Amino acid sequence: MKCFGVLEPGKKVGWLEKPAPSAGAFDAIVRPIAFSPCTSDVHNAFHVGEPPFMLGRVLGHEAVGVVESVGDSVLDFKPGDRVVIPAVTPPWRSVNAQGQFPQHAGGINRSFQFAFHIDGVFAELFRVPDADLNMALMPPEVTIEQAVMACDMMSTGFHAAELAEIAFGDTVAISGAGPVGLMATAGAALRGAGRIIAIDGREKSFELALQYGATDIVNYKDGDIVRRVRELSGQSGVDRVIIAGGDAESFKSAVRMVKPGGVVANVNFFTGEEFLPLPVLAWGSGLAHKRIVGGLCPGGRLRMEKLLRLITCGRIDPGRLITHRLYSLETAEEAFWLMVNKPPNLIKPIVFIGS
Amino acid sequence: MKCFGVLEPGKKVGWLEKPAPSAGAFDAIVRPIAFSPCTSDVHNAFHVGEPPFMLGRVLGHEAVGVVESVGDSVLDFKPGDRVVIPAVTPPWRSVNAQGQFPQHAGGINRSFQFAFHIDGVFAELFRVPDADLNMALMPPEVTIEQAVMACDMMSTGFHAAELAEIAFGDTVAISGAGPVGLMATAGAALRGAGRIIAIDGREKSFELALQYGATDIVNYKDGDIVRRVRELSGQSGVDRVIIAGGDAESFKSAVRMVKPGGVVANVNFFTGEEFLPLPVLAWGSGLAHKRIVGGLCPGGRLRMEKLLRLITCGRIDPGRLITHRLYSLETAEEAFWLMVNKPPNLIKPIVFIGS
């Protein structure tokens, strides 16, 4: 079957011909209806070093599809079901999944399997491990665009809002208004944030941030963001900061712009630095009760069902993230390169394949 | 000065003439611009027994006003300031206020002072104890109607949503869609609830519940609410139940309609029963992890500032609760009797006095 993946680990992506996957007893084989490439796919393709297991690895981890077949032990799904597959698929039958964070059962971020530990979704067919536990029926009220955006963007952005422990009326600064930051914005509003300050540099991002609930905009191109966020929020800083993009400098700023007693919640995947610089004075020399937290979004079926319910109840429309639409499996390549090159008006592309 | 209060404890309300209050060192004297009567005023007037200290007690605990004078030690307010006064005003300078629930410093519900432990707001002037800690500046963007509704209705309803520990996508049933239940509805939506099921019997309540975020309506006049809520939510029950009105029967139903692992969050003031019946089987014989919580809303200035920020940020408009508008101090009486008699289309009345 045809699929899009890694031709040379760390160096080259392209089209592959691989045998169709087969389902283990608890697995499902799914034919994608639509999928979306993500910055993580770019990262997996080019920036994780050159582990040999990435050779031939199919990319992609955001998809909705139709069940093609299921293993003997799958109880809740059957061929023909339309399903939403979360990006994070923990090994639920694992003692490590009994703790608070099944995401890391088996090792840090280990449950982020698609496109790294197992083949991803940019293919005619893909395998979902432990299907009863790792995919959700697609409710008829949810559009394909919404569902694809729920797989990772919404789950990750909303997890930022969860990690931030927002209380009613809190002021929240959100660093980065790409698709994850925009979902964090919507998520913060849906956790009861008062003022939400979106920090970015792109017009398209600002436009959507305001639609998703931001009350203020800070353009980092206009200079010192810490100073401006503090001015907007009162000099003691904001109650919470969400990092949904950026680099070591964003991290430093986050700690500086948050109040004592506040939270810096990260969902950005930091690369390129060995250390993030935690500013000692702003951190109260260690005593300011500024919690620094960050984590991979929860995975699995229950999580996805809850997110989809927010969509069916009209609380959120993640579909507005989509700025570019492509049609046919073959356009996966073009979509992928959109995420590499990020034209100014891009938030997220989607590729429609079938129905 | 003229004020409306208790003529005979437990029996009779009416107009009183009392000396104008004077401010202690940390207090403020406030002239009301607008206020609203509440079911609690009715309760204080007629149902708390006949404690002698209720004789001559001025009623009312939801008001915005203009500062008339302040004590010598008040730092942050001055005559002429427009202020919002929360219904709950804890004794912050108290070792008991150092715990998690300053509301109960000095005894259960002791911080619910106005109209019970101290004179209330249905008067030409009233005293706010510890003004720097117990009132908030009224932001110019907030309307008088919104601000009066924030004092108790919004604070209490939103506290229900806080107590319920709602997670993204949770299904929440709300028992009672009076003003507190409606604010609980809005609060639940702003904590990320998915489906919200409003339970009531009044058309006006249903209309507003849908506006404030309810997705489903259950009319208790149509029979067994537990069965219908379970049908709507799937047979295992809802994730959370908020009780914002009702009686022993509502309590019983709440425990029955919530899932194992769920929360029953109460902000109703139960009267008339010595015991609430906790259904043993539905409570898993004690082991179902159905948490039963309930509490008086947090008080004080910081709380009120946060609630007002939700209004200025456009997250919520509590002003829509108001169905009846009256003008002049003298109409306090008529407004009070509206709360006693509760005509079908009443949610909340407001009395405008000056500006």
Add this chain to the structure above:
Amino acid sequence: MKCFGVLEPGKKVGWLEKPAPSAGAFDAIVRPIAFSPCTSDVHNAFHVGEPPFMLGRVLGHEAVGVVESVGDSVLDFKPGDRVVIPAVTPPWRSVNAQGQFPQHAGGINRSFQFAFHIDGVFAELFRVPDADLNMALMPPEVTIEQAVMACDMMSTGFHAAELAEIAFGDTVAISGAGPVGLMATAGAALRGAGRIIAIDGREKSFELALQYGATDIVNYKDGDIVRRVRELSGQSGVDRVIIAGGDAESFKSAVRMVKPGGVVANVNFFTGEEFLPLPVLAWGSGLAHKRIVGGLCPGGRLRMEKLLRLITCGRIDPGRLITHRLYSLETAEEAFWLMVNKPPNLIKPIVFIGS
């Protein structure tokens, strides 16, 4: 094989001859080394009504044993391993186990399987479902007596301390000083409680309560326990109450003796009443922030490993609970009747079978 169980549901227990169990792919078959009967076995035998599925049900849910055989898919255990089997064994491969309380996956208390939904441990052999996830290796430093007491008594008693959300220095009253109450006492001390008030009527219980960390004793035979607990703790009440035994009266007293803002944490299995009476005034008419919580202890392997670590680290010796020792499978019957008749000096019996 020989086993002890239910001859007539609700009426009669005795010896049965059943075929040896066989292991499914993920299961283990275990030969018990020692086990202990529990009040829940008595309950399952005589008080759950007469469901037909209890006919022939083998009793017992507290055991350590030696692995006899394992299914093909079991990875971490092999024949000959000495293992501790928790009383609660959730169906981990279940979407409902993805929530916060796997104990109730499939229904309230559904994970309390042994001796009710599946055959228990009073037999030559018994089956452990999902062995990799539901049993723990027995560390060599742990004695058999300690390990058997960890299966349910310690897990349940410690869960009471978890549910109670004890903070450093809190005063905790514990209603009932049977084996679970004694473990709750030890657990409360290990969560940092200050004063611990044990409420019971038996000398043996008081003696052990003081050893396990109680600082004060209240004998319910001496009259009004609420008054005496309040006197000991200061008139506003205790910070937390744990219910580890008793009836509707104990529940009522618990709500009355806890402070506003406090917690009543239940691990008692209430029977015989349709409703527990929640005292309205003591509950602040619904507003006192007295949380009422209760739940089945967490199950599974990780939980058991953590509890065993507390024993190997010398934090707790649950073995002191054992007051009666019997030897041979046949004495299961005598041990069972000890739990029915509860002689005054009984805390827990243990039956040693082999090694």
Add this chain to the structure above:
Amino acid sequence: MKCFGVLEPGKKVGWLEKPAPSAGAFDAIVRPIAFSPCTSDVHNAFHVGEPPFMLGRVLGHEAVGVVESVGDSVLDFKPGDRVVIPAVTPPWRSVNAQGQFPQHAGGINRSFQFAFHIDGVFAELFRVPDADLNMALMPPEVTIEQAVMACDMMSTGFHAAELAEIAFGDTVAISGAGPVGLMATAGAALRGAGRIIAIDGREKSFELALQYGATDIVNYKDGDIVRRVRELSGQSGVDRVIIAGGDAESFKSAVRMVKPGGVVANVNFFTGEEFLPLPVLAWGSGLAHKRIVGGLCPGGRLRMEKLLRLITCGRIDPGRLITHRLYSLETAEEAFWLMVNKPPNLIKPIVFIGS
């Protein structure tokens, strides 16, 4: 009156003659019975730069004493009362103290007032601001040595255990076994930790760590502590790390030795670095759910009463921290220099003055 403080900010300490303090309406004047110097005093004397307000600042913030006089508005204390004064004394009458962390009301760490913002306790008399809220009666069962150690060492060490959110059976590594680290050790044991690994280099520290509940010792002089802690705890790391001493390297190691999903809880006061290096890979590139928290211990009366109750209940004896005893006010100087020079067998000195 005679007192020991800062002669030249940042450079020189010594004896001062200052007028006796006088009590504001809410204050108390206390005559110390005993006090103890702390590393923070050394820090305040020599390392906070040279702010002019440190000129003449009396040092010391750990003391018990006798009330000499009280202001007119003090209700709960009278001359002659023996009192314990916490090191952290928040401005309770402050809107910022209404949030979760009164410690930082008015600015980061602002409630750490003694010896920095106001005169400390190394004097014949000292002033306690807001006495009803900031000091506790000394229970007769508590020794002077225990009480002085509760003021800061126990409160800070126990706060580390609080911040670490320890669950039953968790493995906890504690970096630094000075007086705060030793109290964190005792605190971790009293929160239910299983294995506790003490990391230090001093024999005296190891000896006490084992007494206070450590199960394992790692000497940093023997090389790579991360590797050895991981070996002791299993390769995935420890559940929690407490930092109670050290530098940037300790911080780095802490993040490396904690499991995904774990907590790094800091109570160390970091100095000398502008940034702490947060290791990106060990932090899961931002996604490992390793929470990094740190904070000044809670202050005020309720906190101190709770800590003292742990002592009266026999849960902890902080008095064992004291290795050096001196007698008379004049020995404050010698005691201070002990903290500067830290001889190998020093944990904490105490100075007895009167009774």
